Amino acid sequence: MEKAYKNSDFLMSRDARALRILSEYLEPQSRFARYKIADTVVFFGSARALPMEQAEEALANARASGNPGAVASAEQGLRLARHYEDARTLARLMTEWSKSLSRTSRRYIVCSGGGPGIMEAANRGASEGAGISIGLGISLPFEAASNPYITRELGFEFHYFFMRKFWFVYLAKALVVFPGGFGTMDEFFELLTLVQTHKSSKKMPIVLYGKDFWGEVFNFDALLRWGTISPGDLSLFHVADSPEEAFAYLRGELNALYGDKDAEGGSI
Numbered sequence: 261m262e263k264a265y266k267n268s269d270f271l272m273s274r275d276a277r278a279l280r281i282l283s284e285y286l287e288p289q290s291r292f293a294r295y296k297i298a299d300t301v302v303f304f305g306s307a308r309a310l311p312m313e314q315a316e317e318a319l320a321n322a323r324a325s326g327n328p329g330a331v332a333s334a335e336q337g338l339r340l341a342r343h344y345e346d347a348r349t350l351a352r353l354m355t356e357w358s359k360s361l362s363r364t365s366r367r368y369i370v371c372s373g374g375g376p377g378i379m380e381a382a383n384r385g386a387s388e389g390a391g392i393s394i395g396l397g398i399s400l401p402f403e404a405a406s407n408p409y410i411t412r413e414l415g416f417e418f419h420y421f422f423m424r425k426f427w428f429v430y431l432a433k434a435l436v437v438f439p440g441g442f443g444t445m446d447e448f449f450e451l452l453t454l455v456q457t458h459k460s461s462k463k464m465p466i467v468l469y470g471k472d473f474w475g476e477v478f479n480f481d482a483l484l485r486w487g488t489i490s491p492g493d494l495s496l497f498h499v500a501d502s503p504e505e506a507f508a509y510l511r512g513e514l515n516a517l518y519g520d521k522d523a524e525g526g527s528i
Contacts, residue, residue: 262337284423288416295413298365298509301354301393301510303347304440304447305378305469306340311414315341343438343470344381349503350436350469351385351393359391367516368433369394373424373447374406374415378438383409394518429454435466435517439473455496465513466497467506472497496508 322330358368370386372379374395377425386393395410397417420422500506
């Protein structure tokens with residue numbers, strides 16, 4: 261006779277879906293408590309961004325090939341690589357500051373989606389700041405495994421997008437959104453909606469990183485002119501264009517909101 265909780269066929273069945281969902285809540289909760297993670301600063305952004313060195317090499321190879329299409333693509337990659345390096349720098353600055361705080365729990369820990377690109381840059385910067393970082397990965401058929409810079413004990417792989425999003429929001433005290441695609445937009449707007457509607461009870465500074473990108477991709481003033489958002493909604497986020505500017509804003513906002521207090525659990 262086999263115990264139900266050891267029956268893998270049952271655990272992977274439709275009937276046990278609720279158990280699988282619950283496990284993606286309870287297991288991360290247990291691990292975060294074990295490592296005294298109080299809260300996080302979440303980095304969103306494109307999985308396609310390359311480190312500057314790789315992007316420069318790709319451009320040199322494309323030019324050598326004489327293929328105009330390859331050159332144009334590599335030039336786009338070089339623009340995105342700037343944001344990889346900026347995310348890396350900002351994550352390092354946040355980590356060094358976090359380590360300087362005298363708290364009983366670990367505060368403002370860098371957290372990413374665990375994959376390549378901007379996510380890798382965030383975890384890499386935290387590692388270069390000699391700190392820990394979190395990777396909330398998701399199982400996808402077309403994306404590489406977790407990046408190598410995540411703190412080993414704080415790497416996760418989720419099956420359910422909504423449970424992954426829960427952990428992004430629940431621990432977050434701040435959010436930085438770098439240029440990205442559909443996934444980045446989905447995550448940003450869902451979190452922005454929670455803040456705007458006060459379904460998230462905590463104050464959360466949000467940085468949109470990259471003025472050129474966000475100015476081209478979104479016309480927030482048009483939403484205001486059409487009356488689909490309120491004037492105050494434009495103050496829900498801050499646009500920054502350098503790691504130092506973003507860091508100064510985040511540090512100032514987090515100090516003003518939370519000071520030296522230990523974190524309390526969020527609610528959504």
